[in-house]
Amino acid sequence: MRTLSLHKFPLMVALLSLGLAQPSLAAESLTSKAKTAQQQESQHNADREAEFKKQEQQLAVRKAELEKRKAQLDASIESLSTAFSDNERTLAEQQKKLHLETGSLGELFGVVRQSAKELQVELDHSVTNTEQAKQIADINGIVAAKTLPSIQELTGLWRAYQAQIASSATYANIQVPFVAGNGEITQLDAVRLGNFALLSNHGPIDWDGKLASDFPRLPKNVPTSTDAAGVVTGQTAALIDPSRGDIYKQLADNPTLTERFEHGGIVGKIIAGLFALGMIIALYRAAVLITTEQKINKQLKSPNTPTDNPLGRVLSVYNSEKQLHVEALELRLLESIMDEQQHLERGLSMLKLLAALAPMLGLLGTVTGMIETFQVITQFGNAEPRVMAGGISMALVTTVLGLITAMPLLLAHNLLSSKAETIRNILERQSVGLVAEQAEAQTIEHKEAYAA
Structure with missing residues (x-):
């Protein structure tokens, strides 16, 4: 037993010396890593500071440009405000001058527009509006105008009146779109009496300015299209509604005894x-x-x-x-x-x-x-x-x-x-x-x- 312990002693001494040497080596390694990390962090901070300074210089340049632009805009606004005020004064003076120079033409414009509006309503419901497209366009132009009418527009108004008066003394065969009871739209041959009545082969028909249709009820002995010539010459006695169908429409509002009973x-x-x-x-x-x-x-x-x-x-x-x-x-x-x-x-x-x-x-x-x-x-x-x-x-x-x-x-x-x-x-x-x-x-x- 003693002999075995003497042989093992040098090995034990070697192991003990190796264990004591390992802590010092670990400490040196950690110190080296810490110094390396500190150097990297210092370099990173230096790079960031350089980037911040660069951005600061760029923002300073941008600020200077914006301030310069603001000064230019302020100057432009001041100039435009002055020009606007000057224009307002000039416009007021010109309007006053225009009012003095036109005199009663403004009243004339109002009268012309009012007359044109009345004639426009007349033409919209007249049975002659399919024959007076040119006059209707002239009247619409006068009604929509915002300025004084020109000589051409006044002439157009006069011609529209003349055409309406002339058509009231004539009768003609025309074709009109007709709405049947089932809703079907067809072209119907009719006779225009003046500018207030349309006669078909079954009697007077209603005209709303765009489409023709039958009246709900008609009195007895109403004329048809075949009686138009006799009605115009006075040879045929017939009932004509001069109100463009308003009287015929009122007949529908007066029910018969049978309808009242129903x-x-x-x-x-x-x-x-x-x-x-x-x-x-x-x-x-x-x-x-x-x-x-x-x-x-x-x-x-x-x-x-x-x-x-x-x-x-x-x-x-x-x-x-x-x-x-x-x-x-x-x-x-x-x-x-x-x-x-x-x-x-x-x-x-x-x-x-x-x-x-x-x-x-x-x-x-x-x-x-x-x-x-x-x-x-x-x-x-x-x-x-x-x-x-x-x-x-x-x-x-x-x-x-x-x-x-x-x-x-x-x-x-x-x-x-x-x-x-x-x-x-x-x-x-x-x-x-x-x-x-x-x-x-x-x-x-x-x-x-x-x-x-």
Whole structure:
């Protein structure tokens, strides 16, 4: 064991010396790296400082250039402001001078433009605008002008007036674009009467300045294109609208009785049905009562031969029951009169019911129409009369129909009731007379029997 330790001792000494030498070598390496890094950082900072100084010099040069440019702009602004002020003064002086020199020409310009605008509107709606393209262009130029009109423009205005006046005294065959009811646009042969009417082969047509179309409604005996020559010469009498169709258009705003009835809707049709039913009942009952009255008058002339009529039936009851006592006979006659009265007044209660029901249905139509009107207002959010026309028409028409139905039915009910009452009075008078005769006869018999 000791021998082995002596052999290992030199190796241990060598290892120990190597371990002590390694820290000093590491320290020297770190110092060298630190110095190298410090030198690199110093060089980098020096480069950055040089770059900053270079940029500073460039910015200084740019600043000097901008300051120079600013000074130039300030000088230019000052110069322009002075020139603007001078120009303003010069313009004011020139405008004052122009106003003094033109004098009343400014008023003339206003009159010319106003006349040109009126003629422009006239030509836009005239049936001759397809033949006066040159005049329309001249008028548009005058209206759009901002300066005094020239002699050429004034001459153009005069010529446009002259052409319009000349065209009002002529008629000509022309072709116009026509819009059919299905929306199709075709070329239509028409005759121009002056500058206010267009006639086609089916009558006058409407012209809006660009397209022609049919009027909603035309009166009777309107001229056609074949009548144009006769109308111009005065040989053909015809209705011509000189207002370029305004009167024809107003005809559409005046509905016929049929159209007004259609405005009443389903309620109006029901009221009309009630009116027809009531009038049928009234006419039938009137015929029955008149015939009955004639038969009764004929029966009054021959009371001993009863026939088939109310008075004849009462007389038949009297002849068959006259052996009864006066009170019993009176009751039997009264019963017969009541039966006849029931037949005479048949249907009159229905007339009275229809007369009372018609205004109520009219009120129903009124309420329904107003509800429709308010629904339209709710949907469209405005009170446009054309939008509300349908509901208002229904509301008013049904009220009128109800009143028109009620009045004749009430009158018929009153007349027929009076007629039935007259016939009933005749029957009562005759029955009272018969009872009186029977009472006198029985009194005489009693007296004779008592005397005997």
